[in-house]
Amino acid sequence: xxxxxxxxxxxxxxxxxxxxxxxxxxxxxxxxxxxxxxxxxxxxxxxxxxxxxxxxxxxxxxxxxxxxxxxxxxxxxxxxxxxxxxxxxxxxxxxxxxxxxxxxxxxxxxxxxxxxxxxxxxxxxxxxxxxxxxxxxxxxxxxxxxxxxxxxxxxxxxxxxxxxxxxxxxxxxxxxxxxxxxxxxxxxxxxxxxxxxxxxxxxxxxxxxxxxxxxxxxxxxxxxxxxxxxxxxxxxxxxxxxxxxxxxxxxxxxxxxxxxxxxxxxxxxxxxxxxxxxxxxxxxxxxxxxxxxxxxxxxxxxxxxxxxxxxxxxxxxxxxxxxxxxxxxxxxxxxxxxxxxxxxxxxxxxxxxxxxxxxxxxxxxxxxxxxxxxxxxxxxxxxxxxxxxxxxxxxxxxxxxxxxxxxxxxxxxxxxxxxxxxxxxxxxxxxxxxxxxxxxxxxxxxxxxxxxxxxxxxxxxxxxxxxxxxxxxxxxxxxxxxxxxxxxxxxxxxxxxxxxxxxxxxxxxxxxxxxxxxxxxxxxxxxxxxxxxxxxxxxxxxxxxxxxxxxxxxxxxxxxxxxxxxxxx
Amino acid sequence: xxxxxxxxxxxxxxxxxxxxxxxxxxxxxxxxxxxxxxxxxxxxxxxxxxxxxxxxxxxxxxxxxxxxxxxxxxxxxxxxxxxxxxxxxxxxxxxxxxxxxxxxxxxxxxxxxxxxxxxxxxxxxxxxxxxxxxxxxxxxxxxxxxxxxxxxxxxxxxxxxxx
Numbered sequence: 001x002x003x004x005x006x007x008x009x010x011x012x013x014x015x016x017x018x019x020x021x022x023x024x025x026x027x028x029x030x031x032x033x034x035x036x037x038x039x040x041x042x043x044x045x046x047x048x049x050x051x052x053x054x055x056x057x058x059x060x061x062x063x064x065x066x067x068x069x070x071x072x073x074x075x076x077x078x079x080x081x082x083x084x085x086x087x088x089x090x091x092x093x094x095x096x097x098x099x100x101x102x103x104x105x106x107x108x109x110x111x112x113x114x115x116x117x118x119x120x121x122x123x124x125x126x127x128x129x130x131x132x133x134x135x136x137x138x139x140x141x142x143x144x145x146x147x148x149x150x151x152x153x154x155x156x157x158x159x160x161x162x163x164x165x166x167x168x169x170x171x172x173x174x175x176x177x178x179x180x181x182x183x184x185x186x187x188x189x190x191x192x193x194x195x196x197x198x199x200x201x202x203x204x205x206x207x208x209x210x211x212x213x214x215x216x217x218x219x220x221x222x223x224x225x226x227x228x229x230x231x232x233x234x235x236x237x238x239x240x241x242x243x244x245x246x247x248x249x250x251x252x253x254x255x256x257x258x259x260x261x262x263x264x265x266x267x268x269x270x271x272x273x274x275x276x277x278x279x280x281x282x283x284x285x286x287x288x289x290x291x292x293x294x295x296x297x298x299x300x301x302x303x304x305x306x307x308x309x310x311x312x313x314x315x316x317x318x319x320x321x322x323x324x325x326x327x328x329x330x331x332x333x334x335x336x337x338x339x340x341x342x343x344x345x346x347x348x349x350x351x352x353x354x355x356x357x358x359x360x361x362x363x364x365x366x367x368x369x370x371x372x373x374x375x376x377x378x379x380x381x382x383x384x385x386x387x388x389x390x391x392x393x394x395x396x397x398x399x400x401x402x403x404x405x406x407x408x409x410x411x412x413x414x415x416x417x418x419x420x421x422x423x424x425x426x427x428x429x430x431x432x433x434x435x436x437x438x439x440x441x442x443x444x445x446x447x448x449x450x451x452x453x454x455x456x457x458x459x460x461x462x463x464x465x466x467x468x469x470x471x472x473x474x475x476x477x478x479x480x481x482x483x484x485x486x487x488x489x490x491x492x493x494x495x496x497x498x499x500x501x502x503x504x505x506x507x508x509x510x511x512x513x514x515x516x517x518x519x520x521x522x523x524x525x526x527x528x529x530x531x532x533x534x535x536x537x538x539x540x541x542x543x544x545x546x547x548x549x550x551x552x553x554x555x556x557x558x559x560x561x562x563x564x565x566x567x568x569x
Numbered sequence: 570x571x572x573x574x575x576x577x578x579x580x581x582x583x584x585x586x587x588x589x590x591x592x593x594x595x596x597x598x599x600x601x602x603x604x605x606x607x608x609x610x611x612x613x614x615x616x617x618x619x620x621x622x623x624x625x626x627x628x629x630x631x632x633x634x635x636x637x638x639x640x641x642x643x644x645x646x647x648x649x650x651x652x653x654x655x656x657x658x659x660x661x662x663x664x665x666x667x668x669x670x671x672x673x674x675x676x677x678x679x680x681x682x683x684x685x686x687x688x689x690x691x692x693x694x695x696x697x698x699x700x701x702x703x704x705x706x707x708x709x710x711x712x713x714x715x716x717x718x719x720x721x722x723x724x725x726x727x728x729x730x731x732x
Contacts, residue, residue: 135643142650149657158668165596165661165674172603172654173591179610179647186640187617235680294683 002051006060006073008044009083009126012037017119024112031098034115038094038122042087049080053544057551057561059132059195068193072132072562077548078329079129082258085333086129089250089340090122092527096344097243099519114154121147121247128255132562134182134192137259141178141223145171148252151244152236159239167236174222181215188212195562198266198555206272213268217277220263224256226314227284230307234291237306238299238356242347245299249306250340254332257313264317265325265552277318278408285311285419292426298346298356298434301426305382306339308419315412316397319404325549327396330542334381334389334534341378341527348516348524349375349434361434370521372435374528379431381531383424389534394420396542576616583609596662596672600655607651614640614647 016037023029052058057076061067097114124144131137149171153164186192188208189200201209218229225233233253237245264277288308295301313335316328346356352368353361365372381388394416401413534541551557583605590602618637623630625638665672 135646139646139650146650146653146657149654153661153664156664156668161661161665161668162674165665168654168658168661169591169599169603169674172658173606175650176603176606176610180613182643183610183614183617183640186614186643192639192643238679294686296683297679300679 002048002058002075003060005044005048005051006058006075006130007062009041009048009087009130010073010123012041012044013119013123013126017116017123020119021116024116027101027112030112030115031101034119035091035094035098037119038087038091041122041126042084042091045080045083045087048075049077049084051075052077052080053547057557059561067562068191068196071136072193072195073130074132074195074558074561075130076558076561077544077551078258078261081329081333081544081548082129082254083126085336086125086251086254087122088530089336089527090118090125090247092523092530093243093247093250093340093344094118095526096246096347096520096523097241099517099521099523100241100243100347113150117147117150118247120144121151121251125251125255129258131194133194134185134197137194138175138178138182141255141259142175144252144255145175148248152240152248154241154244163236163239166232170222170232170236174219177215177222178219181212181219184215185212193562194262194266195559198269198559201267202270209268209270210272213263213273216263216267217260217273220256220259221280222256224253224260224314225284225307225310226256226260226280227287227307227311228280230284230288230310233307234300234303237303238297242344242350246340246343246347249302249343250336253306253310254336257310257317257328257332260314261317261325261328261552264320266555266558269553269555271320274318274320275408277314278412281311281314281318282412282415283311284308284314285415289419289422289426293422293429295426296357296359298349298358298361298430299343301358301430302339302342302346305423305426308423309335309339309382311419312394312397312416315416316400318412319400319409321400321404322546322549322553323400323403324397325552326542326546327393327400329545329548330396330538331393333541333545334393334531337527337531337534338378338382338390341524341531342375342382344520344524344527345371345375345378348520351516351520353434358430358433362437363435365435366438368516370525371516374521374524375435376431377528378531379427381535383427384420385424387535389531389538392535392538392542576612580609580612580616583612594673596658596665596674599674600658600662603658604651604655607647607655611644611647611651614644 016034019037020030020034023033052075057074059072059074062071062073064070094115097118101114121144124140124142124147126140127143128137128140131140149164149168152167153160182192185197185201188204189197191197191200201212204212222229222232237248240248264271264274285308288304288306288311292301292304292308295304309331313328313331316324316326316331318324348371349361349364350356352371353364355361364375377388381390384390384394398413398416401409401416587602587605587609590598590605593599593602618640620636622636623634625635625641629635662672
């Protein structure tokens, strides 16, 4: 049965994407198709998880090629669990996006492109989780990155292009580092099959091992946004449409974390770079959360907490013990759900309040109590208030750190507690300002993004003067060209910064109360319920994470699932 | 097999030039840098195939004499991916040019704004008059102010103004 099911999380979304592209003229049919496909992926993933948990790891050779030659898909507890969580939040985000598209029309998010691209993204994520060889992992990354480029720059507004450029260039660099690392791994071992690598990499000289390991960790560290490779994330995420940011925040960085887990456990189990990872985790946690405290834009604040909490997972991985890995796996599952939910809530807040600037918002709790609850529960969960799942995940990691007992581990434990407190501070600031105070107390001061949006309207008429400016340049080539150039640059920065005091206060127009579409609220509420349910199901889930971590430390389940009982060549 | 010096030198040169171009603010140079880096990586993959040999076609030559086919398959995949991404980056450059007559990598304005914000003064905090720290926030250190410095600072593409 597993032979049939394992390729489906990749195949179904890809075929669904093709179908969705074909029927792009019929929005209703397209929406139904993509929601159906993702539901099917979720069902398949759940079955895979049940099978993997009952019978242990298993593998499928795609196309029936003999094992070290062909492409192998491996389903073990970790990858199946990741698949289930990922497809759940992807489905939630898709329903949210459908609701948004139905309410807005196709102006902000061109649906005919959104649905196929979203499905391709899910296929890439699934492929990355299932990949049994390094090159297939690379292909999975490229599929999801390509889709994410398109999603991030959807609509092609100036802000999205600016944020998208950073993201694209950084992602390209990480892909090239990864590809070069694959080349070197192949040169050193003669294989890219991960199960075979698990045996062969250990036979290499120590220096070669450290070089290969650090190249892979750098490539995955960029994707997972581990400090000091994290600066791109808060720059590029907040500009995208709400559903896109939500799914990116939930899934893309976690694919990087998943790849780091595989690198540290399966490929290089010696723990050679654990100390480096420890300090990187500490810096990620603290610097990320200090950034979050400083922000006054809700989405940027959430982006910084996203970076910060990656540190917890890296901490668990760096411990290298089964307890640490179990904590990390549980935290990944928890964090995918929670971060996606919070970004969706931020999208709802933006609809309701007209802005995500915490300084401008006010009185949201009175205006929309439901929205307030939808924000409050996951926000407290993120900060780690007992008894929610964030608390359980953090507690597990801290216990693992104390059990490990080294000085570095205790420093990390202290850092984790401080980060948790500062997270509480950051979300509490949002709560008291955006939700709790009365609207009259909200000053008119603004974030650059909101100001740029207001300024764009006033600056747009000048854009029609382009032709005139350039013909001036031809008339007097000495000064004219420079003037035209400066004029263009002035327009660009004016749209971006928009700090001129004479701009009309757009507060009245922006503050207009828009009703929240039921589908969007429903999808968000479902995900909030899921995050609360994670608390109730924490026992079984943590048990599963424990078993997955034991498999990871043991390594033989993964290797023998690919090669069976025979000797690894 | 005698080791060849040509491939490592080529790879190193391409990597150096690629990284240099990638660090530029102009997007066209970034794209060129990416293409160079991609080619360098492809050459690196090619060199992992070991000693050169005959074409790896079944029945064409002895298995002992053929070159390792796997790196070539990997390179083919990588070339396709590089091609697709380059096309996308070109589209972004075009879009950026259409929008702002500019194809330099922009600054994160909100980041600048947060960095330039004045720290709150405890004496000014008044419970009746909430959040003075926010209200007194400074403007972004506006780029438009020192436009001349900026035009020199940001590496605008040569000749782009006289089109």
